[in-house]
Amino acid sequence: MTTALPADATAFLTDFxxxxxxxxxxxxxxxxxxxxxxxxxxxxWFRTYAxxxxxxxxxxGIGNQFALLNLTSNAPYVLLGSHxxxxxxxxxxxxxxxxxxxxxxxxxxxxxxxxxxAPHAPTYNLAVVNWFNEExxxxxxxxxxxxxxxxxxxxxxxxxxxDLRGISVREALESxxxxxxxxxxxxxxYAEIHIEQGRILEREGIPIGAVDAxxxxxxxxxxxxxxxxxxxxxxxxxxxxxxxxxxxxxxRVHEVTDLFPPETLVSSVGQLTLEPNSxxxxxxxxxxxxxLRADDREVVRSARDKILSDIREIEAEHGLVINARDFDxxxxxxxxxxxxxLTEQVADALGTGARRIRTxxxxxxVAMNRIAPTVMxxxxxxxxxxxxxxxxxxxxxMVTGVEFLTEVAWRLVHG
Ligand code: HGY
Ligand code: MN
Ligand code: MN
Ligand code: MN
Numbered sequence: 001m002t003t004a005l006p007a008d009a010t011a012f013l014t015d016f017x018x019x020x021x022x023x024x025x026x027x028x029x030x031x032x033x034x035x036x037x038x039x040x041x042x043x044x045w046f047r048t049y050a051x052x053x054x055x056x057x058x059x060x061g062i063g064n065q066f067a068l069l070n071l072t073s074n075a076p077y078v079l080l081g082s083h084x085x086x087x088x089x090x091x092x093x094x095x096x097x098x099x100x101x102x103x104x105x106x107x108x109x110x111x112x113x114x115x116x117x118a119p120h121a122p123t124y125n126l127a128v129v130n131w132f133n134e135e136x137x138x139x140x141x142x143x144x145x146x147x148x149x150x151x152x153x154x155x156x157x158x159x160x161x162x163d164l165r166g167i168s169v170r171e172a173l174e175s176x177x178x179x180x181x182x183x184x185x186x187x188x189x190y191a192e193i194h195i196e197q198g199r200i201l202e203r204e205g206i207p208i209g210a211v212d213a214x215x216x217x218x219x220x221x222x223x224x225x226x227x228x229x230x231x232x233x234x235x236x237x238x239x240x241x242x243x244x245x246x247x248x249x250x251x252r253v254h255e256v257t258d259l260f261p262p263e264t265l266v267s268s269v270g271q272l273t274l275e276p277n278s279x280x281x282x283x284x285x286x287x288x289x290x291x292l293r294a295d296d297r298e299v300v301r302s303a304r305d306k307i308l309s310d311i312r313e314i315e316a317e318h319g320l321v322i323n324a325r326d327f328d329x330x331x332x333x334x335x336x337x338x339x340x341x342l343t344e345q346v347a348d349a350l351g352t353g354a355r356r357i358r359t360x361x362x363x364x365x366v367a368m369n370r371i372a373p374t375v376m377x378x379x380x381x382x383x384x385x386x387x388x389x390x391x392x393x394x395x396x397x398m399v400t401g402v403e404f405l406t407e408v409a410w411r412l413v414h415g
Contacts, residue, residue, distance in 0.1 A: 005399065008104070008108060008402075009399040009402070009403075011104070012100065012101070012104045012398070012399065012402050013395055013398070013399065015049070015100055015103075015104070016096070016097065016100050016398065018045075019042060019045055019084075019092075019096055019100060020092040020096070022038055022041045022042050022045065023036075023038030023039075023041070023042070023086070024092070025089055025389055026389075027389040027390075028092065028389055028390075029086075029089050029090055029091055029092060029388065029389030029390075029391070030086045030090055030091070030092045030096075031086060031088055031089055031090065032084065032085055032086040032090075033085060033086065033087075033088060033135070033137050033138040034063075034085045034132060034133035034135065034137075034138050034139055034144075034169075034172070035063065035132075035133070035138070035139075035169065035172035035173050035175070035176055035178070036138070036172075036176070037176065039084065039085055039176065040176035040177065040178065042084040042096070042130070043065055043084070043130065043176070043178060046065055046067070046084065046099065046103070046130050047065070049067075049103055050067035050103070050128070053107065053110065055067045055068060055069050055106075056068040056070075058180065058182035058183070058184075058185070059178055059179075059180025059181075059182055060149070060180050060181075060182055060183075060184050061148075061155050061159075061179070061180060061181060062132050062144065062145050062148040062149070062155050062158060062159065062169070062173075063132035063133070063145060063169075063173045063178045063179065063180065064129060064130070064131055064132050064145040064146070064148075064149055064180075064184075065129065065130040065132075065178070065180075066079075066127050066128070066129050066182075066184075066185055067103065067106070067127060067128045067129075068125065068126075068127045068185060069106055069109075069110055069125060069126040069127065070125050071109075071110075071113055071122040071124070071125050071126055071413065072121055072122045072123065072124070072125060075122075075123065075124045075125050075188070076124055076125065076185070076186035076187055076188040077124060077125045077126060077127040077185045077186065077187055077188060078124045078125070078126050078127070078187075078188055078189050078190075078191070078409055078412040078413050078415075079127045079128070079129055079185070079187050079188075079189070079190045079191075079368075079372075080098075080101075080102030080105055080106060080126070080127070080128050080129070080190075080191050080192070080405065080409055081098065081099060081102050081127075081128055081129030081130065081131060081190075081192060081364065082095045082096075082097070082098025082099045082102065082130075082131065082134070082192050082193070082194055082363075082364060083095035083096075083098075083099065083130060083131045083132075083133075083134030083135065083145075083364060084096050084099050084130045085132070085133055085134060085135050086135060086137075087135050087137045087387045088137055089388070089389055090135070090137075090387055090388070090389075090391070091195075091385075091386050091387065091388060091389065091390075091391020091392075092391065093195045093381075093386075093391050093392070093393050093398075094135075094194075094195060094197065094386055094387065094391060095134055095135070095194070097193070097194065097195055097379070097393065097398060097401070098192050098193045098194045099128070099129075099130050101193050101398070101401055101402045101405050102128040102129075102192075102193075102405065103128050104402050104406075105402060105405045105406040105409050106126050106127075106128050106409070108406045109126060109406065109409060109410055109413060110126075112410070118414065119414060120414065122413045122414055123413065123414055123415050124188045124189075124412070124413050124415060125185075125413075126409065126413055127185050127187075129146075131143075131145040131146045131149075131364045132144060132145030132173075132178075133145055133169070134146065134362075134363070134364050136328070138163045138164075138172075139161045139162075139163055139169050139172075140161070140219075140289070140327070140328065141153070141161075141219075141327065141328035142328060142362055143330070143362050143363070143364060143366060143367055144158055144161075144169075145364075146364035146367040146368055147367040149184060149367070149368075150367040150368060150370050150371045151371065152367055152370060159173075159179075164273065187368075187371070187372045188372070188373075188412070188415070189339075189372055189373040189374070189375070189412050189415070190365065190368040190369075190372045190373070190374045190375070191339075191374070191375040191376075191377070191405065191408050191409055191412060192363060192364060192365045192368075192374075192375070192376050192377070193376075193377040193378070193379065193401050193402075193404070193405045194363055194365075194376070194377070194378060194379075195378065195379055195380075195381045195386065195391070195393050196209055196357070196378040196379065196380055196381045196384070197360075197361050197381050197384065197385075197386035197387075197391075198360065198361075198381065198384045199381070199383070199384030200355075200357055200384075201355070201357070201378060201379070201380035201381075202380040202381065202382060202383070202384065204355065206353055206354065206355050206380075207352050207353065207354075207379065207380065207397055207400045207401070207404075208343070208347060208352050208353065208354040208355075208377060208378070208379065208400070208401070208404055209354065209355060209356075209357040209377065209378030209379075210339075210340050210343040210344065210347075210354050210355065210356050210357065210375075210376075210377065210378075211335055211356075211357055211358070211359050211365070211376035211377065211378060212334065212335050212340055212356040212357065212358065213295075213332065213333065213334050213335065213358045213359070214330070214332055214333055214335075214358065214359045214362070214363070214365075214366050214369075215293045215294060215295050215332055215358060215359065215360045216293065216294055216295070216296065216297035216299075216300045216330070216331055216332035217291070217292070217293040217300075217328070217329075217330045217362055218292055218293075218300055218304065218326055218327070218328060218329040218330070219289050219290060219291050219292070219326075219327040219328045219329075220253075220289070220290040220292065220304060220307065220308075220324050220325070220326065220327065221287075221289055221324070221325050221326075221327040222246075222249060222287070222288050222289070222290065222311070222322065222323070222324045223285065223286070223287050223322070223323045223324075224242045224243075224245045224246045224249065224285065224286040224287075224288070224320055224321075224322050225242060225284070225285055225320060225321040225322070225323070226239075226240040226241050226242030226243075226245060226282065226283060226284055226285070226318070226319075226320050227239070227240040227282070227284065227319075228276065228281055228282060228283070228284035229281070229282045230280065230281070230282070231279070231280045231281060231282055232280060234282060239282050239318075240282075240318060240319045240320055241282050241283060241318060242274075242282075242283040242284055242285050242286045242320060243274060243282075243283035243286055244283075244318060245286070245314050245315070245318045245320045245322065246272065246274075246283075246286035246288055248314045248318075249269075249288065249290075249307075249310075249311060249314060249322070250269045250288065250290075252307060252310040252311070252314070253267050253268075253269060253290045253292075253307055254267065256303050256306045256307050256310070257303065259303075259306070260294075260299060260303065264294060264295075264296070264299055265292065265293070265294045265299050265300065265303050266292075266293045266294070266360065267290060267291060267292050267293070267303070268290070268291055269288050269289065269290045269291075270289065270291060271287075271288065271289045272286060272287070272288040272289075273286070273287045273288075274286050289327070290307070292304060293360055295332065295358060296332075297331060297332055304326070307324075308324055311324055330362060330366055333366070333369060333370075335365075335369060335374055335375070335376055336369075336373050336374065338373060339373060339374060339375035339376075340356060340375075342375060342408060342411060342412075343375060343377065343408065345411075346404060346407045346408050346411070347404075349407065350403065350404060350407060352400060352404060357378060359376070359378075361386070363376065375408055375412075377401065377404065377405060377408070379393055379397045379398060379400070379401040380393060380394070380397050381393055382394065
């Protein structure tokens with residue numbers, strides 16, 4: 001007989017599984033790309049949750065959505081959050097877990113404050129955010145909303161970024177009614193909880209990860225230009241085949257990665273578009289994006305340099321023009337020691353244990369860590385998979401994470 005979960009835990013799981021139904025895909029994933037109708041539906045869910053508790057909801061100029069709880073007058077906000085947008089055919093936990101956990105942590109704190117459980121009057125107010133377009137699947141670069149908020153990216157410029165169909169961020173946000181004008185809240189500190197998307201916590205049986213550093217990541221945005229011609233009538237010696245060139249670029253990215261010790265550098269080309277994309281036409285143009293990541297920025301830099309010099313060889317061999325540019329570059333960074341020690345104190349208080357861990361995945365905390373004291377927490381991922389329908393985290397780990405985030409936020413609010 002399973003022991004009954006506390007009411008708070010049941011309430012969280014009910015909300016989490018309800019949101020997972022929005023944009024649900026056949027094999028338990030979700031497809032809720034930025035500024036799509038599915039994204040709008042989760043935003044409506046977020047707004048209803050907040051407004052039903054009397055919290056103020058704001059939307060800023062790049063679609064970031066905030067729920068504000070005023071616990072004390074004239075004070076900045078402890079901000080909890082993550083993102084509700086997903087990858088195409090993505091997982092239902094990535095991002096969404098952290099937003100719903102943030103809302104439930106805020107709800108528990110609001111109830112504690114209203115019942116006088118606070119050791120003293122809160123020092124700060126509390127807010128929860130659903131960041132716009134963390135995933136960058138539809139609109140690149142990724143981590144867009146929080147990077148604009150942190151002043152790392154320019155709002156006007158990001159609003160004009162277009163998807164593969166030529167729709168701009170501005171047009172897409174207008175179409176779902178989320179191109180806001182509201183003032184952004186002042187932030188005292190930021191805390192985010194997220195699935196690990198790796199295997200370490202699961203393998204070690206530890207329920208909480210304290211993120212102490214993020215990997216260096218960048219993309220290479222590559223355009224291969226050849227010459228369109230007939231796949232039958234054109235002599236092989238006359239062909240300038242952009243897709244053949246692109247295939248060799250993809251192979252070289254992988255071969256360069258293999259030059260480094262295993263798992264030192266990770267890379268993949270996950271996006272490719274082809275023109276004109278006809279079976280009897282030699283391709284004129286291919287656009288592809290290579291993702292390069294390493295703990296050590298020098299590894300990424302030397303791999304990038306090697307790939308660029310190999311591209312020159314492929315260009316000459318096939319009579320192509322290949323343009324490659326650095327894109328979405330995020331320097332590796334450390335998370336503050338104070339936040340790690342706070343996490344370890346909460347782990348002691350709750351008896352959960354925690355271990356320090358680096359993140360290879362990008363997160364909104366990577367942007368927020370540039371402007372505010374930041375705490376980043378992980379919960380285990382089953383099999384370490386993510387950005388796929390198979391992504392999974394266990395209810396008990398999610399429940400532990402919400403309780404943990406609540407304690408972290410409680411201490412931050414009474415800082
Ligand atoms: O870049 C990342 O790893 C994140 O999923 N956007
Ligand atoms: Mn994420
Ligand atoms: Mn993701
Ligand atoms: Mn040949």
